[in-house]
Amino acid sequence: AIVQPQTTVALSSTPVTKLAKATTVQIDRDESDIVLTAETANAEDLLVQAGEKYDRKDYKGAIELYTTAIKINSNDAIAYVGRGLARYRLADLPGAIADYTIAIKINPKDAIAYNNRGLARYDAGDNQAAIADYNQAIKINPKYALAFYNRGLAQYKLGKLPEAIADYKQALEINPNYDDAYYNRGLAYYDLGDNQAAIADYNQALRINPNAADAYYNRGLARYDLGDNQAAIDDYTSALKINPNDADTYYNRGLARYKLKDLQGAIADYNQAIKINPNTADAYIRLGLAHYDLGNNQAAIADYNQAIKINPKDALAYYNRAIARNDLKDHQGAIADYNQAIKLNSNYASAYIGRGVARFNLGDHKGAIADYNQALKINPNDALTYYNRGVAYSALGDKQKAIEDYNQAIKINPNDAEAYYNRGNAHSALGDKQAAIADYNQAIKINPNYAPAYGNRGNARYDLGDKQAAIEDYTQVIKIDPKDALAYSNRGLTRYDLGDQLGAIADLQKAAKLFQEQGKIDDYKQILQLIKKLQQ
Template identity: 45%
Template sequence: MKFYYSLVPALIGVSIAFVQPQNALALDSSEVAKVAKAITVEIENHDGSGSGIIIKREGNTYTVLTAKHVVEAQAQYEIVTPEGTHYSLNYSTVKKLPSVDLAVVQFTSNQNYPVAKIGNSDLSTEGTTAYVAGFPQISAAISSSIYNFTDGRITANASKPLRDGYALVYSNETLAGMSGGPVLNDKGEVIGIHGRSDTTENFKISDKNPNVIIKTGFNLGIPINTFLKLSAQTGVDVGVSSPSTSIATVPKADDFFIQGGDKYHKGDYKGAIADYNQAIKINPNYADAYYKLGLAHRDSGDNQKAVEDLQKATELFAVQGKKADAKRSQGVIRYLLKDYKGAITASTEAIRLNPNDAQAYNIRGTARYYLGDKQGAIADFNFVLKINPNFAPAYSNRGLARYDLGDKQGAIADHNLALKINPNYAFAYYNRGLAHYELGDKQGAIADYNLALKINPNIAPAYVNRGLARYDLGDKQGAIADFNLALKINPNFVEAYYSRGIVRYKLGDKQGAIADYNLALKINPNFVEAYSDRGLAHYELGDKQGAIADFNLALKINPNYAKAYAGRGLTRYALEDKKGGIADLQKAANLFQEQGDTDSYQTLMELIKKL
């Protein structure tokens, strides 16, 4: 049978954080990195870590702004400053701001630490530069928390924020633990507080895997102006006033864009598509909205519309000078069209333009996988993980490539790493099940498929593979039940019909087996194995001529299919064509020997001697 793959007291006093003049000169990325590193701290406790930024000093008391969820639980926290000094945090000093995911905390030190410069987040519009800094959590992939600084750009700045105040969207690669860290503009000014990473696994599992998994760049932050407004209301005064801005009377394109992203990550693709279309209606040149619309159409199963949307995004990115984005988008299009060589060419150019484009490496790695270049695929997935060590899908995809290269234990190790990062990652359970099965651990395989299906009950190949494992363990009725479930999800799942046919044959239901082979062949008229197995069923029912016709059809498609020669040989012999029968059996034996199937070769040679 086949096996199918497929993140206080009121602070009243003197502040030394100031709004920078709007005509401040832009800094290069290395200069912004130095600014960010000097003001970013780690907030550590026994359950993990987060990040924060120093926004005020009064005497020896420093105030740090962070995301509320970083200090949500009452526990023992420490502030770790840039040079590695640890300071205790008195939880009674924590001030949580209402209705937004923000909090301020304090620590005491006689050391001199810089204070963040506050910018005007209203000026950070789509396409402007954004930097994010913070300390990723220790995980299966990261052995120690090391300061991280990434660049990207603003893709939306909504006037109507999501729940908890999130309104900034940016494309930076971010990791768990960076929550509470600063989002900075190209002048080194803080324009937001990072809070949510693009961690949802956006994939639609199919009969073959891996499927390209594209991070959407939907990272969320709370605009610094939101904090400034609330700080005045709650007595958390840092001496900086929020700029006066007019209240939007009509929705902005960015408002629909951020709502679409939120719905997309919740799996509401229909709602996401509607919102992205609204964003495009307001701003017909919104390249990012077209890009995300394409991804939503892809995940809703409409590849044709996905290609159209992504093509428009590619054109707009090119006009807007975003060459790397244009090439990556082109790579996705080529992938969706199964032009894997074209996907490799486009993603390679995207990587040349932006060597830190993890998405482009992921696209190229997946395309290489489908072209049979498993080592090249592994190399690309390694690059993805170097850029983002917590990208669980890259571990699982690398594990699948290792599986195909025969390294089943290495595959399991990779899937385990993916599951440590994301215990709800159905794809990793599914692929780990493949490796367990091949290692002879059928019960372990079934357990993994059960876990995958508990998370996502619509993975048709998982039902088929679980059915195969049940069949091997002697549970033929359980196997048929699983194949039925797969076909309920996907009525065109050829291998489910074929597998069910095999089990029906083993249960003595030859007519039922033939009916299933017929259904498989109706969908795929070139399914060699189905012709050959249907021939066996016809033979068992006494239809020798029908059997020979099926074996001939199998051999027309694959002239080296040993099983078809063996079946035809037996049938010819039974029809008194002994010479023709023995010739077919000898041909089958020779092919089995060439293919390394020693057992089948020896069995046939012994049979020939007896005839």
């Protein structure tokens, strides 16, 4: 017997939500002393009132007062900066930029105006212009930690991670308790793949601000990537205590729990993520994987249905639903899903493999081979595809081509016990019992509890006349699986050949009992007839 073809384990859509929480952006208000004159006294009162309205978040009211102050004194840079701030808060970025530009024209040495215009340009997506403004602010005030920090944000947005890290470092040298600088430097280190450095920065951010949910969350991501799933869970749990309504945190805690085989815990987290955000297809896919691993294929299919409803173009959802359908013997339904996955992603090698398995299960061995061929065009170094194609060639009776494919599978993955086992079967079918035994030996070396390998090695040894060794192999099968009726039957027949009639009949009687218990009535009757014949 050959080991059946295999599908790859259902894959998750995203092993981790690689989303850093929204970075903290900061603005600065000019609080420098104002020299009062008779002309500006009234304007100064308006600035004070406008500032009070700003602090109460009455930004429209603040704008009105700043505008009045500007009418009184059109050269008041502070009024333009203040109005720019209020406009920024109302998301009027062009208006804010215009005000900061006038303030800079009035006072070219106003570092705060440059910083704030840079922030407005940053929010408008013009990171290069923002950096130019931060450069000017830093040139005017080389100790301006906020400008270094904000320039770091813009560098990060442009993908200039080392430059961003350098800016955050400079901000921290000026202000060692700058928690946001630690936090965002941690994000940059994380994106560079330096999880340890990221964790160190998140630690510092949390030391300064123990209530920073985002720092716990992102430290959890870094710990997850390092394989420290329990520590990641602890961080996500801390984040949820601070912010209990964050779907991403529940989702990622579910990922970590899934890694620790806490499937029920993972399911609870995915459900909570879905409750908060019902339109997250990834959470439904992950929920489906957990249900699948629990053996609940129907629930998994229902989850994948929801994912597809949310995102009909998610190839992974179709792929995973196909695997569940295949397990339920709905091979046609599985093929339909694999077709859809391939339609959405023509380079989806795993979908070709899965469809090949479904076609194999329907007896379409040539169709299976065609799919495996396509998968190998996409990924020529996949051991599983060679293995599965070998199974299909063997089923078609082409044992030599099967052996060639098993050779390739073993070359790529020398620890694949099943590839050795199946190659042994092919060698045996071609009459090369010694080569078969060598392969079974290797399969057993990799997996000492591989009962079928012992059984077939016993058969090969029997065929070569080494019947005592065959008995030893059948005995080993029985030790591993005491309910293997065929092993008792084979050992019984071999014992009879060696003249041990009592031992033979005892084994055959045991085989008959097991066949009967397993509902294999034809085998049961055949063994009874054999016992009767031996007893004559």
